[in-house]
Amino acid sequence: MNAMLTDDRIESMRSTVMNAVDGDIKRRGTRTRRAVGLAAASVLVVGFGTIGVKTLSDSQNIATSGSDSSSSAGDSKVIEGGGDSSGASAPEAYANEDAGRNSVTDEAASDGASQLDADREVIVTGSVSVTVSDPRGSAQKVSAYVDSIGGRVDSRSESSDDKYEAAYLEVRVPSNKVTATIAKLKTYGSVTNVSLQNQDVTSQAQDLDARIDALKLSIKRLQKIMADATTSNELIKAEGALTQRQEQLESLSAQRASIADQVQLSTLSIELSEKAKADSVSPGGFKGGVIDGWNALVSTLNNIVEFLGIMLPWAAIAVVLYGAYRLIAPRREWN
Template identity: 45%
Template sequence: MRKLAVLCVGALGLILLTGCGDDNAAPARDRTPTIVTGPGPAAPALVPPGLHEQAPPKREDNSGAEPTSTRKEVVTGSVEITADAPVTAAGTIIDQVRAAGGRVDSRTEQPGTDDTEPSATLVVRLPADKTDAFIAGLGGVGQITRVTTNRDDVTMHWEDLDARIKALQASVDRLRGLIAGATTTSDLIAAEQALSSRQGELDSLTAQKRRLDDQVALSTLTIDVTTDHKNSGDDPDNFWDGIVSGWNSLVDWLQDAMVFSGKAIPWLGFLAVVAAVLWGIVRLVRRRKPTPGAGESAPEPVSSASDGAETSAGGKSADGGKGDDQAEQP
């Protein structure tokens, strides 16, 4: 009997354990489908936080990249290059400009002389997107000593011109429609006057926009090509070159002195003539002016003459007195 009771209890325990295992397993199988095939709102809870927040900014960046591509810039700059033969280097630069699809607006070349060194100056227009590559390619022509570039953003100005042109174009179209449907002469004249004013303003804005488009499409570069003073070869390197350089400088000085003498001879002759004229005028003035000695001796003869006259008069009176006495004596 005890064995039977133990067997019954063991069988009952196994039954209970099996039932509990089924109850625990069944919810686990039920929960697994719930996670996978559950309703839509529960799915986002499994996504790591921040993914939904990062996605919209990427779409905004992609959409915001379009205004950057339509940015309008006017590119200007200057480049300074040193080369052994500036004129030849300028010709090479012009070939590179034409190969890049640009043009040359200004060209100034100065061959070397005894007093000046050779140089060349170019003003070129290049496609804006090829400017940087063109400047980098100038290193094969000579040594680049200075590069300056400036990018001026004219997007707002370009958009303003474009909007005003569209508005004026619409106004011109409406005025043309009014002219076509005008019934009175006064209405026709007023519409034509308004159309003339609007058309003139439209043409001016269109020309400004065309010029701005040209400045945006083509950059402007000023290129100066000169020689390298350090490697010009004018300074002597040894004793014999110093002697030759000194002799050449002496010959140059003598030539300059002869040229100066030739220029000075006409001036010396002119100064000599002027000095002779002035000396003649001074001598003439001196001759006409009386001397102090001549002025004092002039009155003396007059006084002596008057004294002689008085003496003679006294003598006559004395003689006359004597005559009277002699006349009285007889």
């Protein structure tokens, strides 16, 4: 049965066909967009993965090169089996490297301690007693030796009598020559006494140095103030302050110089004495013995006579008293 195609029916058919075509076009567009999105995502994933791998590889290379550069050229060359060209294993090489570092550290610490010792300022004083055969001659030798090592003799005295002779010296010797000086004294005789005292004045010297530097800076500032002064009042005040600072600087400089002199030259009091002589006995033989015996007898008799002379007055008094007693006693009996 053939239906008649009217305008409405034709329009309805056209709309249906166009809607179907539009739907098909939309479905194809969606699939295309999805495919394009998947492809783009795949490209991004692959790109980022490549960049990450490259970055990781570069980091490993940098770490490897840094580790290699920290070891020495001779010790870092490793052969198959874990050994190096010298035949030592890798742990041994590392141990040797650590030992070397520790040795360098110890040497640095030793150098630091030596530097600290060198910076210390110590005043050394002492006394030495020496028994010699010729004190005067030895004193002359000591003086000559002290002069030869750059020291000086501050005082020297000598004394002697029939039984004893001695010489006394107070010398200043370089602080690094104290031991050598004592050793030299041993060549002149027998050293019987050595006494040394050390006084560390490092802190005192450093304090004086700091105060001196501060005063010098203050003096420079005051001199500048005087140069820039515009009134006589300012000039007078600056001059007064400058005079005071200069007096303080001179006093501190004198103290510092005294300390430096005592540190540089140590003070030693040296006593050079002769061994005491024994009492001498003149040989007399038989004649000397007779003389000594006679002298002893005479001395004894003199002592006895002296004793009798002392007792004689007392004996006379005793006789008188006894006689008086004998006279009085019979009369009492008669009565």
